[in-house]
Amino acid sequence: MSTVTSPGAPAPTAAHHRRMTPAKWLKQNLFSNWYNSLLTIVFGAFILWVGVSLVRYLLHIDTEIIRVNLKLYMAGRFPNEQLGRLWLAIYIAVAGAALLARATALNAQRKATEAGIGFSSRSNWVDVMRRFWPIGALVVFTLSFTETITPTVLTLGAAAIGLGAYRIGAALPTSIVRRSWLIPVVGAVAFYLALAGFGGVGWDLWQGFFLNIVLTVAGISLAFPLGLMLALGRRSSLPAVRLLSVTYIEFLRGVPMITLLLMGAFALGFLIPGDVQFSLFLRILIAITLFQSAYIAEVVRGGLQSVPKGQIEAGQSIGLSPWKTMRLIVLPQALRNVIPAMVGQFISLFKDTTLVYIVLLLDLLRAAFVSTYQPEFLAQGLDAVVLPFAALYFWVGSYVMSRESRRLEKKLGVGVR
Amino acid sequence: MTDQTVFSDATQAAGTGETMIELTGVDKFFGDFQALKNINIRVGKQEVVVVIGPSGSGKSTMIRCINRLEVHDSGRIVVGGIELSDDIKSIQEIRKETGMVFQQFNLFPHLSVIDNITLGPRQVLNLPKGQAEELARELLIKVQIPEQANKYPGQLSGGQQQRVAIARSLAMNPKVMLFDEPTSALDPEMIKEVLDTMQELAESGMTMIVVTHEMGFAREVANRVVFMADGEIVEVGTPEHFFDDPTEDRTKLFLSQIL
Numbered sequence: 114m115s116t117v118t119s120p121g122a123p124a125p126t127a128a129h130h131r132r133m134t135p136a137k138w139l140k141q142n143l144f145s146n147w148y149n150s151l152l153t154i155v156f157g158a159f160i161l162w163v164g165v166s167l168v169r170y171l172l173h174i175d176t177e178i179i180r181v182n183l184k185l186y187m188a189g190r191f192p193n194e195q196l197g198r199l200w201l202a203i204y205i206a207v208a209g210a211a212l213l214a215r216a217t218a219l220n221a222q223r224k225a226t227e228a229g230i231g232f233s234s235r236s237n238w239v240d241v242m243r244r245f246w247p248i249g250a251l252v253v254f255t256l257s258f259t260e261t262i263t264p265t266v267l268t269l270g271a272a273a274i275g276l277g278a279y280r281i282g283a284a285l286p287t288s289i290v291r292r293s294w295l296i297p298v299v300g301a302v303a304f305y306l307a308l309a310g311f312g313g314v315g316w317d318l319w320q321g322f323f324l325n326i327v328l329t330v331a332g333i334s335l336a337f338p339l340g341l342m343l344a345l346g347r348r349s350s351l352p353a354v355r356l357l358s359v360t361y362i363e364f365l366r367g368v369p370m371i372t373l374l375l376m377g378a379f380a381l382g383f384l385i386p387g388d389v390q391f392s393l394f395l396r397i398l399i400a401i402t403l404f405q406s407a408y409i410a411e412v413v414r415g416g417l418q419s420v421p422k423g424q425i426e427a428g429q430s431i432g433l434s435p436w437k438t439m440r441l442i443v444l445p446q447a448l449r450n451v452i453p454a455m456v457g458q459f460i461s462l463f464k465d466t467t468l469v470y471i472v473l474l475l476d477l478l479r480a481a482f483v484s485t486y487q488p489e490f491l492a493q494g495l496d497a498v499v500l501p502f503a504a505l506y507f508w509v510g511s512y513v514m515s516r517e518s519r520r521l522e523k524k525l526g527v528g529v530r
Numbered sequence: 531m532t533d534q535t536v537f538s539d540a541t542q543a544a545g546t547g548e549t550m551i552e553l554t555g556v557d558k559f560f561g562d563f564q565a566l567k568n569i570n571i572r573v574g575k576q577e578v579v580v581v582i583g584p585s586g587s588g589k590s591t592m593i594r595c596i597n598r599l600e601v602h603d604s605g606r607i608v609v610g611g612i613e614l615s616d617d618i619k620s621i622q623e624i625r626k627e628t629g630m631v632f633q634q635f636n637l638f639p640h641l642s643v644i645d646n647i648t649l650g651p652r653q654v655l656n657l658p659k660g661q662a663e664e665l666a667r668e669l670l671i672k673v674q675i676p677e678q679a680n681k682y683p684g685q686l687s688g689g690q691q692q693r694v695a696i697a698r699s700l701a702m703n704p705k706v707m708l709f710d711e712p713t714s715a716l717d718p719e720m721i722k723e724v725l726d727t728m729q730e731l732a733e734s735g736m737t738m739i740v741v742t743h744e745m746g747f748a749r750e751v752a753n754r755v756v757f758m759a760d761g762e763i764v765e766v767g768t769p770e771h772f773f774d775d776p777t778e779d780r781t782k783l784f785l786s787q788i789l
Contacts, residue, residue, distance in 0.1 A: 426599050427636035427695075431650035431702055432626040441649065445640045 178495050179502055180258045182484040186503070187255070189320020189475040198314060199323070200267050201307040207271050208278040209300030215282025216293035223290070244516065251509045297334075316394040322477040322506055328401060328466040329510075333459050335402040340409025345439070347414060358410070365407035371471055373400040378472035397469055405462050412454045416447030449525050456518035460511045467507070477503050548575040549608075550706060550737045551596060556605035558591055558761075565591045566602070567761040573706075576735045580748040580769075583758035584784060589741040592758070593708045596739070597628045610705050626654060629699025633711040635691040637683035643670070643694050644679045650702045662701075669697040673727050689720030693727050700731075707731065709740040745789065749773055757781045 133141075143153040179186070184193075191199055242249070256265050289295060309315050319327055346358030365373075376384075377400035378393060385391075391399070420443050428438035448455070467478040475483075481499040484490065551573040558566035565588045573579050581589045594600040596607060598614060598621045607614040609624045638646050647666035651657040657665070670676045673693040675686075683691055692712055699707060709728065713721045725747050732738055732751050742748065748755050748769060755772040757765045757780075765778045773789075776782050 421634075421636075423632060423634050423636040424638065426630075427632065427638070429599065430597055430625060430628070430630035430632075431698065432622060432654040433650070434622070437653055441653065442638055446638075449640065 174498060175495075176258065176498065178484055178487075178490045178498060180260060181489075182480070182487075182499075183255070183258045185321065185480045185484060186477055186499075187321045188323050189318070189480055191314060191318055191320060191323070195314050198308050200271075202304050203271055204274050205300060205303045205307055207275045209296055209304075211275045211278035212282045212285070213293060213296045213300075215279050216285055216290045216296060219282070219285065219290045220293060223287075244520065245513060247509045247513050251506065254505075301334075315392065317392050319394065320475040321480050324469070324474060324476045325463070325466045325506075328398060328469070328476075329459075329463045331398055332401045332405055332462050332466070335398070336405035336409055336462070339402065339406035341413055343406060343410035344413035344417060347410065348417060362407045362410050365404055366411070368404075370401075370404050370465060371468055373404050374468055374472050376400065393472070393474065397472060397474060401462070401466070405458065408458055409455070412451050412458055413447065415454065416449075416451035417443060419450045420446045449522075452518055452522050452525070456514055456521075460514050463510055463514070464507050477506060549573070550575045550577070550610060551739070552606070552608045553592070553596075554606040554608075556592075556595060556602045556607060558588075558595060558600060558602050565761050566595070569605070569763060571756065571763060571766075573737060573739060574753075575737055577753045578732045578736075578738045578740065578751055579754050579756055580752035581739060581741045581756045581758060582743065582745070582748060582784075583764075587758040588761040589758050590710050591761075593630075593710055593739050593741055596706075596708060597625050597630055599630075626702060627705045629696075629702060629704035629707045631692065631695050631699055631707065631709045631712045633714050635683070635688070635695045635715070637691055637695055637698070639683050642680050642682055643675075643686070646683065646694060647698045647701045650698065654702065665701055666697070669700050670694075672700075672730075673697045674723075687720060688716045689723045692716065692720075692724045696724075696727055696731070706737045706739070709738065709742065711741050711743070713742065713744060743788070745773070757784065759784070 144150045184191075188196070188199055252268060256268060259265065307313070308319070316327075343358045343362055346354045347362065349355050349358070374397060377396040381391070381396050424442055424446065425438055428442045429435075433441065467476055469476050470479045470482075473479075481503040482496070484499060485493075485495045549572055551571075553569050553571045556566055556569040557564065567588075569588075569592060571579075581592065583589050591600055595602045596609060596614075602614075610627050612620055612623050612627070614620055614624055637643075638649070641649065644663060644666050647669060648657075648659070648662035651662040651665060652659060667676060667679060670679055673696055675690050675693055678686060678690060678694070683694065686694065696707075696712075712728065713724050716724060721744070725744060728738070728740070728747070729751050740747070740752075750769075752769050754766055755769050756763055757772070757776075757778070759780050765772070765776060765781045767776075772781070773785070776785060
């Protein structure tokens with residue numbers, strides 16, 4: 114390609130490009146010889162055809178089905194008269210996230226100050242917008258299908274609460290900032306109580322996209338520590354622990370996730386003796402956690418192996434115990450090394466939450482699909498509308514996660530060798 | 531260092547005469563390969579012993595046995611009066627008293643220079659943070675890079691990294707320092723700064739065992755030079771004896787190859 118610039122002389126090339134007329138550019142890049150011209154024409158025609166079809170389709174699309182079923186997609190059959198609880202839970206989640214973000218920033222600031230390094234606390238809004246605009250766009254897109262002003266007002270309320278919590282977060286006492294893990298723990302309890310406490314809505318009625326999000330967040334929060342323990346167990350010097358970990362990991366990795374979901378939904382009741390009854394939601398969450406933890410264990414194991422032996426020896430030689438060597442030296446480096454793989458695993462967990470379709474949990478995908486069976490929408494080819502609609506939510510979530518992972522990688526890459 | 535006595539017997543310690551490290555009949559196998567064959571050596575307090583020899587001769591293995599980075603198969607190792615055994619306590623005690631500097635520095639890349647140095651004192655000696663940092667800053671002045679305290683290892687030159695590694699070991703206030711080819715991974719222009727730091731340390735009375743190929747350092751700083759080949763101690767002597775008048779043929783051959 115002519116756009117390849119030699120690193121030695123970037124300036125003249127740039128000037129050269131600026132002087133190039135469009136006709137010249139076309140000739141050089143698209144019609145330089147007969148087969149290039151042929152490829153340009155064929156692919157040009159194909160792209161044009163796809164583009165025109167798409168535009169025509171989008172112009173004639175009837176989004177009535179989305180407008181009617183938006184609540185079904187987002188929250189399933191969550192009782193309408195209890196929707197206030199759902200909004201309260203969302204507010205708690207938003208406030209918790211904002212507080213956690215502030216506490217993390219404060220922690221970084223404190224560490225930097227103690228080390229005597231300058232710290233740019235420009236956690237400006239431009240930066241936040243640049244990072245999370247796809248989610249913002251998705252929210253606006255979702256709100257465009259609402260029929261009353263109420264959801265928009267309530268969403269603005271969530272935004273206000275997020276901003277407010279971030280502001281208030283500045284006044285968090287140091288004792289809490291140092292223990293920032295308290296925020297998600299307290300937040301999770303409050304979140305649950307807001308939804309299910311005091312005669313509320315139990316988790317078997319947590320549905321729609323809300324269910325996908327809850328399963329993802331809960332799945333990651335449970336599977337990560339379990340996977341970490343399994344990875345450490347696999348390297349343990351105790352043969353029994355090692356054998357147990359290896360067996361667990363290899364067994365669960367060798368089984369399709371759908372099998373586990375079906376087992377969780379239909380077989381677990383027979384396997385567990387006595388009258389212990391878990392709700393379907395819990396059984397599915399357990400199945401997802403067990404499955405994902407085995408994969409996370411393997412990702413962490415890769416990270417542990419990537420840390421050079423000399424690091425362990427250096428830790429030992431200054432007298433650190435094996436556990437402290439692991440916790441303070443090996444693990445931080447191992448986990449940093451596997452951020453991309455780990456986030457990849459989280460993204461796949463997020464998308465795999467749609468597999469609950471198979472056990473009849475009404476997640477976003479299932480809600481989208483069943484809505485096409487409603488009498489007024491039956492057999493009108495509306496799958497072509499609702500399936501891309503559902504896919505969009507997963508794509509945005511995955512995209513933002515993957516961008517955040519790259520950002521984290523860069524940020525933590527400070528001390529690379 | 532001006533002691534002219536010829537120590538042909540490795541168990542005759544120099545320094546103050548008080549024994550700091552003693553290896554008796556130490557053997558070490560890697561599978562069928564015998565890396566150490568009946569090693570007997572005694573290192574006195576404040577003595578500097580330089581170990582030289584061709585690669586694969588067991589030099590590194592020997593000093594790595596002293597702080598249990600390698601497990602010896604038979605024989606006794608006593609450091610500062612503590613006998614090394616399978617008991618994890620004795621291992622921890624000896625590691626606390628023994629600093630080690632590696633060929634590849636092995637600094638912790640995810641920690642700043644100061645955190646690298648304070649990690650041991652804080653986690654093992656339970657020193658409060660402020661005190662540990664004060665100690666770290668003093669040591670950084672000693673190795674002449676106080677301005678690098680808040681940088682990360684990856685931002686330093688090899689010579690600077692190795693000096694941080696020395697400071698990290700010294701922060702544990704060890705009685706013995708082991709150096710495993712500390713300058714072999716360095717660019718030539720950085721070797722001197724590290725050797726200078728080591729020489730200062732030797733002059734301050736630290737007991738040291740140094741595995742190195744730096745013959746100049748051996749000649750100038752060592753009380754005794756130990757020559758190893760094929761897992762055995764072949765010859766031991768003062769630098770003068772060793773470089774000017776070696777007795778063993780293998781020593782002569784080795785010296786003729788490198789000098």
